[in-house]
Amino acid sequence: MSQKFLQAEMDNSSIIDEAKWSWRNAVSMGLIDEDDTSVLFQSWDRLKLYTQHLIDSFSHPNALHAVAIKTQPHPKVLERIVDWGLGLEAASMEEVKKALNAGVSPDKIVFDSPVKTKKEILYCHEKVKGIRLNVNSIEELNRIPENPNFQVGIRINPQVETGAPEVYDVSNDESKFGVPISEKDIIINAIIKYPVTLLHIHSGSQMANLDSAVNAICLLRDIALEANHRLQSDGSSRRIQTLDIGGGLVPEKLILGQTSKMQEYASSLRLRCPELWEFELITEFGQWNYFYTGYAISKIEYSILKGTKYITYIHIGADFLLRDAYVKPRGISFKVLDSNANPKTTKKVVHDIAGPLCFAGDYLAKNIELPVAEESDLLLLTGTGSNSYGLWSRHCSRSIPSFFGVDFKNKELDKLSSRVNLFAEI
Numbered sequence: 007m008s009q010k011f012l013q014a015e016m017d018n019s020s021i022i023d024e025a026k027w028s029w030r031n032a033v034s035m036g037l038i039d040e041d042d043t044s045v046l047f048q049s050w051d052r053l054k055l056y057t058q059h060l061i062d063s064f065s066h067p068n069a070l071h072a073v074a075i076k077t078q079p080h081p082k083v084l085e086r087i088v089d090w091g092l093g094l095e096a097a098s099m100e101e102v103k104k105a106l107n108a109g110v111s112p113d114k115i116v117f118d119s120p121v122k123t124k125k126e127i128l129y130c131h132e133k134v135k136g137i138r139l140n141v142n143s144i145e146e147l148n149r150i151p152e153n154p155n156f157q158v159g160i161r162i163n164p165q166v167e168t169g170a171p172e173v174y175d176v177s178n179d180e181s182k183f184g185v186p187i188s189e190k191d192i193i194i195n196a197i198i199k200y201p202v203t204l205l206h207i208h209s210g211s212q213m214a215n216l217d218s219a220v221n222a223i224c225l226l227r228d229i230a231l232e233a234n235h236r237l238q239s240d241g242s243s244r245r246i247q248t249l250d251i252g253g254g255l256v257p258e259k260l261i262l263g264q265t266s267k268m269q270e271y272a273s274s275l276r277l278r279c280p281e282l283w284e285f286e287l288i289t290e291f292g293q294w295n296y297f298y299t300g301y302a303i304s305k306i307e308y309s310i311l312k313g314t315k316y317i318t319y320i321h322i323g324a325d326f327l328l329r330d331a332y333v334k335p336r337g338i339s340f341k342v343l344d345s346n347a348n349p350k351t352t353k354k355v356v357h358d359i360a361g362p363l364c365f366a367g368d369y370l371a372k373n374i375e376l377p378v379a380e381e382s383d384l385l386l387l388t389g390t391g392s393n394s395y396g397l398w399s400r401h402c403s404r405s406i407p408s409f410f411g412v413d414f415k416n417k418e419l420d421k422l423s424s425r426v427n428l429f430a431e432i
């Protein structure tokens with residue numbers, strides 16, 4: 007599938023066509039029933055486009071693009087990512103095991119949990135040989151075996167202002183993540199003393215300020231070069247070989263003929279930090295890879311008219327889109343479809359979109375203009391591919407919806423998992 011074709015597919019009308027096709031086929035194949043009040047979709051074409059665009063933007067001869075598992079942990083999605091040759095970033099031991107189950111080789115797993123137990127580190131040493139393990143503090147280095155069977159990295163807090171929203175900002179002075187870069191001497195002494203060959207930063211999520219993100223990577227490079235110089239002077243053959251630059255880019259629509267933010271980021275790094283192409287590179291993008299690759303359809307249970315606006319009640323809310331309901335809407339789009347999944351074109355009026363939870367904050371949007379959404383219509387939500395399925399909340403104990411994989415180009419639809427209530431047995 008050519009990149010050009012895929013990019014041409016990215017315009018908004020095509021995702022509506024895709025969603026329409028997906029819903030109708032799921033219904034006609036008998037893959038969803040009355041209880042499927044909402045359904046989630048993963049577009050393979052779009053995910054392939056984003057991950058390939060990431061690889062092409064860096065064009066690095068020795069790169070491991072480890073996609074963050076927490077962003078979309080569905081086992082079948084992880085298997086696809088692994089099939090395409092990418093790696094996986096794990097934020098917990100459970101995610102390390104998920105990565106192994108998806109069939110990835112240990113050297114393509116990056117283990118970044120800030121709270122690893124001694125037992126987990128030993129497990130990696132004995133059973134996951136070759137994994138990359140980033141410590142969160144100098145203290146954690148004392149837990150590393152003398153001759154580890156894995157690559158050891160130190161996470162550094164670059165202490166830069168990335169413009170990430172406060173809850174996703176991990177680079178402030180108070181951050182619980184990483185060793186502050188202001189403690190450079192301590193970091194370099196630790197590199198000399200412990201078997202460290204990797205340096206890691208993840209400056210924040212939804213970083214608005216790419217310049218600072220680039221600055222942070224330049225600082226990481228400076229420490230690596232200085233440490234390597236010290237190691238050489240000390241007669242050691244060990245070197246920092248790998249720079250892990252984390253993730254953190256704001257999701258973007260890829261538009262044919264326009265330079266993407268990802269391309270700008272990589273070009274700026276090439277200019278200001280060309281040495282990055284001499285080290286092994288690891289990236290850990292999550293949200294950027296997934297956001298625009300997922301969509302969801304909910305049945306509209308009903309709408310009520312309150313004053314001049316409609317409150318429309320649907321079957322996914324703050325249980326699925328926690329970040330949007332609890333923090334700030336991330337730009338998810340809404341489209342009213344009729345029961346046959348055709349976009350409604352009637353006159354637009356003001357709506358609030360209310361989720362199903364018994365919680366006053368469970369709104370996905372307020373005061374948006376849509377054709378009147380009525381009982382038996384459907385609501386299409388686009389931009390639900392990241393930090394949504396993976397954050398599913400047990401609040402009000404609702405079931406996780408059925409999940410489908412869609413190859414729209416080849417007109418293939420697979421049910422990847424059925425509606426499930428994970429909390430029923432506890």
Ligand SMILES: Cc1ncc(COP(=O)(O)O)c(C=O)c1O
Nearest residue numbers: 074208211253254290291292293
């Ligand atoms: C260590 C680490 N790497 C990568 C990511 C992925 O970040 P994003 O989804 O913003 O690209 C995160 C997100 O929390 C993270 O904590």
